[in-house]
Amino acid sequence: MLKHLLPLCLAAGLALPAAATDLDNLSDAERAAFRAEVRAYLLENPEVLMEAIAVLEQRQSQAEVERDGMMVAANMDALFNSAFDVSFGNPDADVVIVEFMDYRCGYCRRAHPEVADLVELDGNIRVIIKEFPILGEQSLLAARFAIATRIALGDEAYMDMHNAMMEMRGDMTEPALLGLAAELGLDGPAILAATDDPLVMQTIEYNHDLAQRMAISGTPSFVFGDQMVRGYVPLDGMQDIVALLRETAN
Incomplete structure (x- = not known):
């Protein structure tokens, strides 16, 4: 879950320590702080989450159109x-x-x-x-x-x-x-x-x-x-x- 949130957080401009960008090496304290930072930011800026969902849906829709086109071409x-x-x-x-x-x-x-x-x-x-x-x-x-x-x-x-x-x-x-x-x-x-x-x-x-x-x-x-x-x-x-x-x- 944290790995999925990292690009969103970086795009949103959250300040993270350089070491903290490697989520596999976070300490327990850094992990807890990161989660709190993400939660606070999303609560204050819920539109960011909606924008991210809209982008995901658009990408999924485009991928479906491309798959459909391939199936039509094959048949x-x-x-x-x-x-x-x-x-x-x-x-x-x-x-x-x-x-x-x-x-x-x-x-x-x-x-x-x-x-x-x-x-x-x-x-x-x-x-x-x-x-x-x-x-x-x-x-x-x-x-x-x-x-x-x-x-x-x-x-x-x-x-x-x-x-x-x-x-x-x-x-x-x-x-x-x-x-x-x-x-x-x-x-x-x-x-x-x-x-x-x-x-x-x-x-x-x-x-x-x-x-x-x-x-x-x-x-x-x-x-x-x-x-x-x-x-x-x-x-x-x-x-x-x-x-x-x-x-x-x-």
């Missing part, structure tokens, strides 16, 4: 070029966003219309959907049903099902999902049969493995270009991130 192909995923928006976009989502996640549902608005308002964004069920059996069933829709009926049907499931109320049971398919004019029995296709669980397992490598444990989680954003972000916040990405790219 670029799996993030942005996986055949398992469906995307929407501008196929030639200058900004690509990856979203790890769960149909049972309240914040994913909250973000869903705002992500759609971002794509529509901007016109130069593409969003890649990563099916990442983590909230129990109904989440897994919903993800399997969505992926099976793509296998059985194609990407357009998948997007219709995806959007409808993000707005669905009530339990996501097999009868409820079949009813939703009927409402959308989709072939429910064909979708249900496709849920047994090995590609369904391969897609989910692939995304879970990727999330583990990316230190992603919650939804929604986003990758904006080379930046990771964990948790819900409102529309204006996403617009700010996109603007910053474009600014730094120029």
